[in-house]
Amino acid sequence: MNRLERLIDEARREVEDNTFAAVRAWKEEEPGRACVGFFPVYVPAELIWAAGALPVAVWGGGDRIEVEMADARVQSFICSISRSTLELGLLGHLDFLDGMLFGSLCDVARNLSGVWARNFPDTFVDYLHYPQNLRSEAARGYYREDLERLGAALGGITGRTPGAAELAAAIDLYEEQRALLRRLAAVRTEEPWRLGLEEQQVLVRAAGRRDPRRHNEVLREVLELLPEREVRHKDGVRVVLEGSFCEQPALELLRTLDQAHCFVVASDLARGLCWFKEPLRRSDDPWSDLVEAYFVHAEGSVVRHFSPSERTERLLARVRDSRADGVFFCTAKFCEPAFYDFVLHKRALDAAGIPYLAVEFEEKMSSFESIRTQAETFAESILFFADEEATA
Numbered sequence: 001m002n003r004l005e006r007l008i009d010e011a012r013r014e015v016e017d018n019t020f021a022a023v024r025a026w027k028e029e030e031p032g033r034a035c036v037g038f039f040p041v042y043v044p045a046e047l048i049w050a051a052g053a054l055p056v057a058v059w060g061g062g063d064r065i066e067v068e069m070a071d072a073r074v075q076s077f078i079c080s081i082s083r084s085t086l087e088l089g090l091l092g093h094l095d096f097l098d099g100m101l102f103g104s105l106c107d108v109a110r111n112l113s114g115v116w117a118r119n120f121p122d123t124f125v126d127y128l129h130y131p132q133n134l135r136s137e138a139a140r141g142y143y144r145e146d147l148e149r150l151g152a153a154l155g156g157i158t159g160r161t162p163g164a165a166e167l168a169a170a171i172d173l174y175e176e177q178r179a180l181l182r183r184l185a186a187v188r189t190e191e192p193w194r195l196g197l198e199e200q201q202v203l204v205r206a207a208g209r210r211d212p213r214r215h216n217e218v219l220r221e222v223l224e225l226l227p228e229r230e231v232r233h234k235d236g237v238r239v240v241l242e243g244s245f246c247e248q249p250a251l252e253l254l255r256t257l258d259q260a261h262c263f264v265v266a267s268d269l270a271r272g273l274c275w276f277k278e279p280l281r282r283s284d285d286p287w288s289d290l291v292e293a294y295f296v297h298a299e300g301s302v303v304r305h306f307s308p309s310e311r312t313e314r315l316l317a318r319v320r321d322s323r324a325d326g327v328f329f330c331t332a333k334f335c336e337p338a339f340y341d342f343v344l345h346k347r348a349l350d351a352a353g354i355p356y357l358a359v360e361f362e363e364k365m366s367s368f369e370s371i372r373t374q375a376e377t378f379a380e381s382i383l384f385f386a387d388e389e390a391t392a
């Protein structure tokens with residue numbers, strides 16, 4: 001295994017570890033360290049870091065956990081990420097967390113925050129109401145106050161209420177990380193065979209549970225090593241993956257797409273960690289910079305948008321910008337927001353003549369043969385019609 005493969009493998013092992021051993025080790029390294037978990041899609045990680053705690057993405061247990069106890073507390077017909085996240089908590093795998101944050105994402109996330117507070121009464125639990133009326137100045141003021149309130153509450157846990165200097169430094173650190181993740185995504189867009197989708201995603205997901213200073217170094221090294229990697233150009237079709245902004249598909253499913261030569265060149269995977277499409281506007285007021293991050297720089301999506309048309313326009317722009325041949329909808333089972341979006345997107349893609357394929361997934365999926373066959377057929381049909389058009 002060469003250095004590049006070792007770095008990716010290390011990230012893979014960490015993100016697949018439901019006991020969070022590496023995060024626990026980080027916490028124990030120095031007295032006084034704290035960890036605050038967050039459920040997708042988004043929390044301002046900078047604020048947690050500025051308060052002296054490590055933000056830890058708690059995004060389900062994947063296929064490596066049996067959901068048993070959680071089913072006695074939430075319905076079995078909701079998305080698997082909410083059930084397996086609760087199971088992780090009930091198993092004690094999250095007992096190192098000093099707090100847990102939820103955002104106003106959907107009814108399921110809202111209810112889960114309440115269930116969490118009742119089941120873990122000794123843990124700090126907070127729920128962020130993200131403004132939906134993005135044109136209102138009052139909403140900006142409200143959001144800022146909520147961030148300041150949360151900062152003070154986090155300071156109550158860690159003993160370090162973040163001030164402007166700490167917050168500005170934390171934004172710098174996460175800006176650096178987002179820029180590195182954007183460069184990684186650009187490698188995928190330009191040469192998808194140079195970096196597997198699964199490889200890219202373990203590096204993204206690791207950003208959700210590693211000390212950002214350490215992970216930034218890893219990302220820098222990966223970006224230095226990638227151009228030297230010996231690879232062969234592979235033929236296939238280029239697709240935008242849409243619908244996985246919250247619950248994440250299994251790594252094996254992502255591998256399957258590459259194997260089917262259905263190359264994902266842009267996606268909404270791990271949305272909250274890669275939400276800002278450009279560097280944030282910076283000023284001498286870091287609180288206002290965080291507000292602008294959400295209002296201006298976060299890409300339109302089902303969880304933050306000006307209007308339904310903004311979401312479809314964003315998808316069409318993403319297809320155009322990434323020179324994609326089609327769209328691969330990869331939607332978590334029972335995820336209502338994703339299915340609402342699908343209806344809108346489907347109409348826009350039909351009108352634009354852009355081919356698409358829709359599949360559903362859940363964390364406990366063990367066989368991906370059906371998805372492989374569908375993806376291969378989708379890729380072949382796109383190539384077939386492209387040939388037809390070329391010879392017409």
Ligand code: SF4
Binds near residue numbers: 334336
């Ligand atoms: S997967 Fe969908 S339904 Fe489940 S918590 Fe996320 S957004 Fe809500």
